[in-house]
Amino acid sequence: MAPVFILCAMRSYSSLISAMLGQHPDLYGLPEINLSVGETLGDVAAFYQRRAHGLHGLLRTIAQLQAGQQTEATIAEAKAFLAERHGWSTSQMLDWIEAAVAPRRIVDKSPVAVRSVEMMQRLLRMRPDAQFLHITRQPAAVCRSIDRLHAEIDAETGSNLRNRVDAEQVWLKCNANIMAFKASLPPGQCMTLQGEALLGEYDIYAPQLCDWLEIRRDPDALAAMLHPEESPFATIGPPNAMYGNDPNFLKSAAFHPRPITIEDTEDGVDGRAFQPATRKLARELGYA
Amino acid sequence: MLDPSTIRTIGEQGIGNTRSRVAHACAVFEGRLYLGVTHPNGEGPEDAARILRYDFATEHWDVVHTSPLRPADDRAFAADILRAGGGRRIVSDQGVPRERGFRGMCVFQGASDLTPVLYCSTISNWGGLILRSDDGDRFEVVSEPGLVDDRLLSFRALVPFKGYLFTTPIGSIDEGKLDRNGTSDPTVFVSADPATGQWDRASLPGFGDPRNGVVFNMAVLGDHLYAGTGNPTRGFEIWRTAAEGSPPFTWERVLDRGAGRFSLNASVASMVAFNGALYIGTGLPGLGRDRANDIGPAAAELIRLWPDGRFELVMGEPRFSAAGLQVPLSAMLPGFDDPRNSVIWRQAVWNGTLYVATHHWGIYQFLTGAAARPEGGFHLWATTDGENFLPITTDGFGDPFAVGVRTLVPTAHGLVIGTDDHGTLRARAARMGASVDEAERGLTVSIGEDPAPFGEPALGPYG
Numbered sequence: 001m002a003p004v005f006i007l008c009a010m011r012s013y014s015s016l017i018s019a020m021l022g023q024h025p026d027l028y029g030l031p032e033i034n035l036s037v038g039e040t041l042g043d044v045a046a047f048y049q050r051r052a053h054g055l056h057g058l059l060r061t062i063a064q065l066q067a068g069q070q071t072e073a074t075i076a077e078a079k080a081f082l083a084e085r086h087g088w089s090t091s092q093m094l095d096w097i098e099a100a101v102a103p104r105r106i107v108d109k110s111p112v113a114v115r116s117v118e119m120m121q122r123l124l125r126m127r128p129d130a131q132f133l134h135i136t137r138q139p140a141a142v143c144r145s146i147d148r149l150h151a152e153i154d155a156e157t158g159s160n161l162r163n164r165v166d167a168e169q170v171w172l173k174c175n176a177n178i179m180a181f182k183a184s185l186p187p188g189q190c191m192t193l194q195g196e197a198l199l200g201e202y203d204i205y206a207p208q209l210c211d212w213l214e215i216r217r218d219p220d221a222l223a224a225m226l227h228p229e230e231s232p233f234a235t236i237g238p239p240n241a242m243y244g245n246d247p248n249f250l251k252s253a254a255f256h257p258r259p260i261t262i263e264d265t266e267d268g269v270d271g272r273a274f275q276p277a278t279r280k281l282a283r284e285l286g287y288a
Numbered sequence: 289m290l291d292p293s294t295i296r297t298i299g300e301q302g303i304g305n306t307r308s309r310v311a312h313a314c315a316v317f318e319g320r321l322y323l324g325v326t327h328p329n330g331e332g333p334e335d336a337a338r339i340l341r342y343d344f345a346t347e348h349w350d351v352v353h354t355s356p357l358r359p360a361d362d363r364a365f366a367a368d369i370l371r372a373g374g375g376r377r378i379v380s381d382q383g384v385p386r387e388r389g390f391r392g393m394c395v396f397q398g399a400s401d402l403t404p405v406l407y408c409s410t411i412s413n414w415g416g417l418i419l420r421s422d423d424g425d426r427f428e429v430v431s432e433p434g435l436v437d438d439r440l441l442s443f444r445a446l447v448p449f450k451g452y453l454f455t456t457p458i459g460s461i462d463e464g465k466l467d468r469n470g471t472s473d474p475t476v477f478v479s480a481d482p483a484t485g486q487w488d489r490a491s492l493p494g495f496g497d498p499r500n501g502v503v504f505n506m507a508v509l510g511d512h513l514y515a516g517t518g519n520p521t522r523g524f525e526i527w528r529t530a531a532e533g534s535p536p537f538t539w540e541r542v543l544d545r546g547a548g549r550f551s552l553n554a555s556v557a558s559m560v561a562f563n564g565a566l567y568i569g570t571g572l573p574g575l576g577r578d579r580a581n582d583i584g585p586a587a588a589e590l591i592r593l594w595p596d597g598r599f600e601l602v603m604g605e606p607r608f609s610a611a612g613l614q615v616p617l618s619a620m621l622p623g624f625d626d627p628r629n630s631v632i633w634r635q636a637v638w639n640g641t642l643y644v645a646t647h648h649w650g651i652y653q654f655l656t657g658a659a660a661r662p663e664g665g666f667h668l669w670a671t672t673d674g675e676n677f678l679p680i681t682t683d684g685f686g687d688p689f690a691v692g693v694r695t696l697v698p699t700a701h702g703l704v705i706g707t708d709d710h711g712t713l714r715a716r717a718a719r720m721g722a723s724v725d726e727a728e729r730g731l732t733v734s735i736g737e738d739p740a741p742f743g744e745p746a747l748g749p750y751g
Binding site: 187188191192193197201204205208209211212266276279280283284285286288 | 520521522523545548550551552582583605606607608609610612613615621
């Protein structure tokens, strides 16, 4: 069963949308399992050696699928599971997850994948028949959200992310990478959707999404997707794997449908103009 | 449907002047074909634009109008912003043509016209003019330069509707710069009696939005006149009016944001009514990349719009949209599956078939070293149901320098096809080792027949 990979820059509604899709009766939403960072599970473990939270999503997934629950004990078992399988290819890991959730198709939204075209190509090699959903969000909103998140992290950890990371560059690079990857695919394998459109006009866009994914679009299925909070991964996890998703989403995963006003990218962000490349891509994505 | 084997050339080598490169404006008047030809450069007497007349019975062309010359003042030297380097032009000191081309042509009977007469719009650095002829032999100027502003270079579509003649400015000349595709006044103009030179504003500039930088094209569907804009920021918009009451008329927007492709569908290049829907061809200038507005690259799409406001993607990029999931009905991607088809330049309906013609920039791949040999030439596709297309040609009838179709005119004698020829590139291609005739050729006009019995030809808008 072809997986659905959600591609987007950080802070672009991917947690919410992935969890919503994952509540569809034909789909199974995962936390961030980050398998695109390497060829083997050993590679993945090494990639996150200094950032253990990067494995939280995979550990929670294994615990949930292996033991039916996420506790400190089942997370410990999941860690052991991973440690014994460092030689597994990431594709084998995906095989295992898919077998456990079959016949539902998995929905994965690991934002790390869009850091480079190569990582997205790795996902494609793992599953050549995968469908890729490119979710976008207006760049000024993304910049503010990234800055806000980094300010929170700085306050907690004493780091200096707020000043070190150029949020506009994050938006531009990630979306440009996705567009380059999309251009390499057959038509229709990757589709772009404004997050604001799906969340603000759910009744218009959710059925289209179902049609594209060739899954049910009956009222029950559409209603199920309105409850992302019912995902087993939509809360803070056990102390040894608390995250695997946007912390703010984990604190409050409910979806409240509301119209979303889209700012004009030509106005810049908080009095500062965007660079020409950002404006060009934003116009092409409908944010002008 | 047009049978490609019947297509024959009725005019070539620029029809008497190889510098005549663009078969730009065309109409059938009193049974004969009138063709306004354009010289993109307009550098001297040799570039005086002409109106040519073709007699289908005698198969003979004659010249019925030649642009007068005028002194080369500052406006003659205006730099074309689309030209590489943007330098000022070199013009002849023997004088330059007042008009170096014609953009629109139609048959219309205004309030003071005793019979239907021929109207056409000129391309002129001193303000585009409206010419009128009641006999096809004499052409008189019946407008002020630029109608209301002599900085307006030309007027694209000339569309009769409900007893009025509508037109829109295309191109501007200001402060030494010439912009072929933009305009300083993106307004629809209307006249009930163009012979008097009286024109009124039929719309607000840009329909009230400065992002609508130009009104590119117009067409009639049912009880409405539709106008398509160029909007490089958000994508084209379609507006329509029933033209009731006095101008300016009330307009309503029926499609926006480039039909969900946003800025990559910046402009409406052609529109025609077919089987109850409006077929909208999009495009970007140059080699599919609008450098002035930093858009693209992208190939053109074909969209159809129904009177109730629904739109469908006929040919183009699959996408989600406010009107539902759009998968191209023709199963063809942008540019008829060829990314070098950057504009749907002309559409026409003839004998129950829709014909769609493109601008194709493939020849430039050879000239820039990106292709091993010269190849390209415009595409011409045909469909009887608006969804399944058959190619009439995908190589400019074998001429890669024939980059586009600028004239597509249904007549009782066949479908007339006039080209935009980039034959000035032949010498350059030859220098690069291509086996081509170096001689400049100029535009070509062809005609093809449909083996099926003729119906009443349906004239589309030209501009």
